[in-house]
Amino acid sequence: MTGSRPATAPSSRVLAGCAARAAGTVWRAAPAHVLAYLATTLVGAAGPVALAWLAKAVLDGVASGRAGVLPGLALGIAAVTTAGAAAAHAGQYLRAEVDRRAALRAKDELFAAVSGFPGLARFESPAFLDRLRLAQQSASNPGRLVDTALSAARGALTVAGFIGALVVINVGFTVLVVVSAVPALLIELRMSRQRVAMLWRIGPAERREMFYAQLMSTVDAAKETRLFDLGAFLRLRMLTELRSANAARRRTDRREFLVRASLAGTSAVVAGAGLVWAILAAGRGQLGVGDVSMFVAAVAGVQSALNVVVSAGVMAYEQLLTFHHHVAIVTAGPGLPVPERPRSLPPLRRGIELRDVWFRYSEDHPWVLRGLDLFIPHGDSVALVGRNGAGKSTLVKLLCRFYDPTRGVVLWDGVDLRDVPPETLRARIGAVFQDFVAYELTAADNIAVGDLSAAGDRARIERAAREAGVHDTVEALPAGYRTLLSRGFRPDQEDGTAEGVALSGGQWQRVALARAFLRHDRDLMILDEPSAGLDPEAEYEVHRQLARLRGGRTSVLVSHRLGAVRDAGRIVVLADGVVTEEGTHAALLAGGGAYARLFTRQAAGYRDDAQPTGAAR
Numbered sequence: 082m083t084g085s086r087p088a089t090a091p092s093s094r095v096l097a098g099c100a101a102r103a104a105g106t107v108w109r110a111a112p113a114h115v116l117a118y119l120a121t122t123l124v125g126a127a128g129p130v131a132l133a134w135l136a137k138a139v140l141d142g143v144a145s146g147r148a149g150v151l152p153g154l155a156l157g158i159a160a161v162t163t164a165g166a167a168a169a170h171a172g173q174y175l176r177a178e179v180d181r182r183a184a185l186r187a188k189d190e191l192f193a194a195v196s197g198f199p200g201l202a203r204f205e206s207p208a209f210l211d212r213l214r215l216a217q218q219s220a221s222n223p224g225r226l227v228d229t230a231l232s233a234a235r236g237a238l239t240v241a242g243f244i245g246a247l248v249v250i251n252v253g254f255t256v257l258v259v260v261s262a263v264p265a266l267l268i269e270l271r272m273s274r275q276r277v278a279m280l281w282r283i284g285p286a287e288r289r290e291m292f293y294a295q296l297m298s299t300v301d302a303a304k305e306t307r308l309f310d311l312g313a314f315l316r317l318r319m320l321t322e323l324r325s326a327n328a329a330r331r332r333t334d335r336r337e338f339l340v341r342a343s344l345a346g347t348s349a350v351v352a353g354a355g356l357v358w359a360i361l362a363a364g365r366g367q368l369g370v371g372d373v374s375m376f377v378a379a380v381a382g383v384q385s386a387l388n389v390v391v392s393a394g395v396m397a398y399e400q401l402l403t404f405h406h407h408v409a410i411v412t413a414g415p416g417l418p419v420p421e422r423p424r425s426l427p428p429l430r431r432g433i434e435l436r437d438v439w440f441r442y443s444e445d446h447p448w449v450l451r452g453l454d455l456f457i458p459h460g461d462s463v464a465l466v467g468r469n470g471a472g473k474s475t476l477v478k479l480l481c482r483f484y485d486p487t488r489g490v491v492l493w494d495g496v497d498l499r500d501v502p503p504e505t506l507r508a509r510i511g512a513v514f515q516d517f518v519a520y521e522l523t524a525a526d527n528i529a530v531g532d533l534s535a536a537g538d539r540a541r542i543e544r545a546a547r548e549a550g551v552h553d554t555v556e557a558l559p560a561g562y563r564t565l566l567s568r569g570f571r572p573d574q575e576d577g578t579a580e581g582v583a584l585s586g587g588q589w590q591r592v593a594l595a596r597a598f599l600r601h602d603r604d605l606m607i608l609d610e611p612s613a614g615l616d617p618e619a620e621y622e623v624h625r626q627l628a629r630l631r632g633g634r635t636s637v638l639v640s641h642r643l644g645a646v647r648d649a650g651r652i653v654v655l656a657d658g659v660v661t662e663e664g665t666h667a668a669l670l671a672g673g674g675a676y677a678r679l680f681t682r683q684a685a686g687y688r689d690d691a692q693p694t695g696a697a698r
């Protein structure tokens with residue numbers, strides 16, 4: 082449901098479900114504020130009608146010379162006007178507060194769902210990302226829906242009040258005014274469906290526009306965009322996307338403008354006809370001065386209140402259509418099959434087996450793994466090597482169950498990973514990923530994300546940092562472990578943290594390693610290029626530490642630096658989606674296969690570099 086394009090507008094049953102969900106969200110977020118807002122709405126709705134009746138009474142009193150009633154009526158007008166003004170201001174505050182509280186709740190619900198998706202596939206689906214953007218934009222919709230529903234109710238009350246007055250004066254005309262609003266409602270509903278469909282169509286262009294804008298405004302891309310002089314190129318691309326989105330919006334706006342102008346013209350004709358009739362009737366003595374005043378106020382009141390009802394209904398419909406994306410995401414389910422009867426995952430005893438594993442990222446993508454068989458014995462270190470794109474990182478992602486194999490199974494001591502809740506599996510795994518995240522958080526938090534139970538436990542964090550060889554670097558930062566590892570945010574004054582800093586690539590690599598060291602006691606440690614970016618001494622030191630801490634535990638190491646993998650208990654070469662060679666460093670060298678060729682080539686590179694120094698001696 083979340084991964085595909087919505088071909089048609091959701092059915093009215095689905096929209097009713099969305100409305101119920103939005104109402105529930107608002108009610109749970111701010112019940113007292115909603116009730117108070119309801120009260121101010123009632124006062125606001127009753128005000129204009131009461132004023133029209135009071136004005137009629139004043140005019141009738143003046144015309145009939147009953148001056149005695151006038152002071153009471155004047156007081157009444159003053160009271161109604163004051164109450165209306167107070168209700169309007171209180172209503173404004175209450176509406177904003179209901180909006181804020183409901184948006185907070187909706188956002189919480191949305192991101193709880195999104196961060197709960199165990200797999201990665203949805204985040205690689207453009208349709209899902211379009212939907213997520215619209216869902217984020219609709220976080221305020223539940224609050225706004227209350228607002229629109231109340232405006233509709235306010236409008237309906239005003240209509241009812243004025244209709245009471247109009248009916249007394251001219252029944253036929255009353256029917257005409259009300260019936261003339263029906264086509265307007267139908268036309269507006271159709272236009273709002275078209276607007277929402279347009280917003281969905283321009284979603285990709287708007288996301289691309291944001292992407293180009295981000296490239297031009299973030300430090301990550303600043304080096305390349307400046308050196309390659311990409312400013313004008315990116316700006317042009319951004320503006321092209323913006324222009325195409327604008328063109329679609331403009332077409333919709335123009336159509337709506339023309340239709341609304343015609344509708345307004347029709348209303349004006351109806352009101353004008355009413356006015357002519359009232360004046361002629363007054364001339365014939367059929368209507369008094371107060372009646373004419375009431376009639377004019379009632380026609381204008383009914384028409385404008387009907388307008389309010391129609392636009393509120395249409396707005397609510399539009400808000401529901403967008404909020405539908407939110408509901409689709411929060412009710413989408415996990416995205417990876419969840420076991421009906423989940424099995425527990427005992428500590429690893431025998432090993433992890435990939436049995437005849439076939440994998441491709443989607444049906445439109447080529448096979449990455451083609452019937453791969455591999456056993457990772459408990460307590461052993463297995464190194465994965467192979468050319469770029471051979472599927473090493475993909476295999477690692479299957480071990481973490483970010484995806485399920487397209488065919489075949491991954492077994493943990495014989496238990497299919499599909500039968501285990503993903504969070505249970507992941508709690509048993511430690512990892513450094515090739516594309517680890519540089520969080521814009523403090524140094525301490527950046528390490529603690531490896532195991533949040535260590536947050537606040539400075540001794541544990543420091544130990545991990547020492548093991549990763551980054552403790553001295555962090556200590557030397559302006560605020561030590563409290564230093565923000567980003568130059569993108571202002572320091573938190575209250576917290577006393579200093580100006581943020583930027584770390585070097587190798588220093589970041591060590592921070593990522595420190596996260597893994599926090600989890601060194603897990604059953605399986607995955608190290609995907611853990612020493613990329615480290616200087617040779619640091620690399621040697623890190624691998625020594627890893628070997629010491631991991632001694633007797635299971636690990637999978639992915640590295641192109643064959644010097645780093647030679648000590649692994651078993652080296653596995655991947656090519657063409659299968660294991661082509663497997664064995665110890667010595668055995669593979671002796672075998673003279675692909676590994677031996679790669680290793681000899683790398684080693685020769687080092688020897689060639691060393692030659693001149695040796696020759697000079």
Ligand SMILES: Nc1ncnc2c1ncn2[C@@H]1O[C@H](COP(=O)(O)OP(=O)(O)OP(=O)(O)O)[C@@H](O)[C@H]1O
Pocket residue numbers: 205442446449467468469470471472473474475476
């Ligand atoms: N998320 C993805 N969606 C689609 N295809 C992907 C995705 N990730 C990787 N691939 C493709 O899968 C293949 C294997 O990629 P993978 O990252 O597993 O290779 P690797 O052996 O780790 O490469 P490297 O040594 O360059 O890191 C590549 O052809 C890549 O284009």
